[in-house]
């Protein structure tokens with residue numbers, strides 16, 4: 001129970017007056033701070049500065065002799081496959097190295113399924129009366145935006161500490177042939193930071209599905225983005241699906257957007273050889289090949305697995321103090337108040353803040369009115385609707401520490417202020 005409940009009416013009114021005064025002081029500062037998106041900060045981008053000149057004019061050939069300046073190489077150059085294969089633990093023939101965005105690959109894949117169907121589909125998905133996706137929530141707003149844009153009905157599934165509620169998932173996919181997919185961010189999930197347990201991965205791989213062309217969209221965007229020296233492990237989904245007798249069930253994605261440059265990195269997709277061969281035929285219609293010079297550049301810059309690992313340690317050294325600052329302020333301002341709870345992620349880009357039910361929208365609006373932009377409340381749920389209006393995604397990486405401190409002090413204040421307002425309203429005061 002929140003501490004507010006223990007206050008007498010007079011104490012509560014006095015406490016609220018104090019908070020309002022502090023809020024007005026913030027407003028007077030005319031802050032203009034942005035914590036709305038999980039973007040790397042300038043110092044992180046600087047870590048990859050040498051990417052921009054690590055190719056010379058005579059260094060343009062891939063290991064198979066292909067001229068990277070020219071068309072071709074639809075699934076990526078061999079050394080890029082080798083460099084990135086360890087991230088997703090896949091064989092070269094199970095990988096497509098694409099362009100600059102994994103979200104683009106996800107969008108195109110689902111669009112293809114809508115237009116043409118997948119290998120096992122009787123008809124293109126768009127010819128069906130309904131197509132549905134399971135959306136474990138809170139989740140990544142851009143996944144949900146793809147579904148909404150393509151007219152795919154989203155079914156909310158609850159997240160637990162080790163992945164989606166598998167009883168819910170298994171029941172739904174076993175009975176409804178319109179459910180064609182599930183979105184998963186299995187490591188350092190956006191925004192909750194959880195890692196899927198082995199049991200959850202095995203159940204996802206093994207569960208019977210009514211739709212023969214059901215797919216898991218396994219967005220492993222934060223596979224190497226650890227904030228600790230002892231990262232948790234994630235089962236290899238492709239191998240687990242194979243062992244469970246569903247070798248074609250998964251499409252897995254990753255990118256270097258938050259390793260090198262967002263928007264100028266390398267995206268990759270991993271799947272069964274069957275799926276990859278099907279996709280390569282489709283890709284051949286769409287493009288004559290990806291940007292292989294960027295692939296070669298990334299290979300020259302990172303060199304090998306150790307090169308990427310060392311680079312990620314440097315990223316962590318920059319952003320860990322920011323995560324710690326946010327967690328410290330949440331603890332010192334809100335700890336023990338019982339008006340909020342939050343995740344303590346071991347990696348990734350986000351902290352997930354849960355407020356009292358019915359408060360998140362008002363908190364985000366109050367923060368914005370005092371100059372701090374947060375991810376819109378509700379964005380972490382399908383259709384932008386958080387059923388309890390309590391989840392707020394915090395993105396600590398982009399602002400400098402000094403700005404982050406101001407922003408978080410304001411966020412914590414807004415949590416207290418709105419919670420107190422609700423308590424006053426509940427008492428009719």
Ligand SMILES: Cc1ncc(COP(=O)(O)O)c(C=O)c1O
Nearest residue numbers: 101102103140185190221255257
């Ligand atoms: C879970 C997740 N997937 C994908 C992306 C975007 O990836 P890309 O830049 O490769 O399109 C993000 C970016 O925030 C993300 O959080």
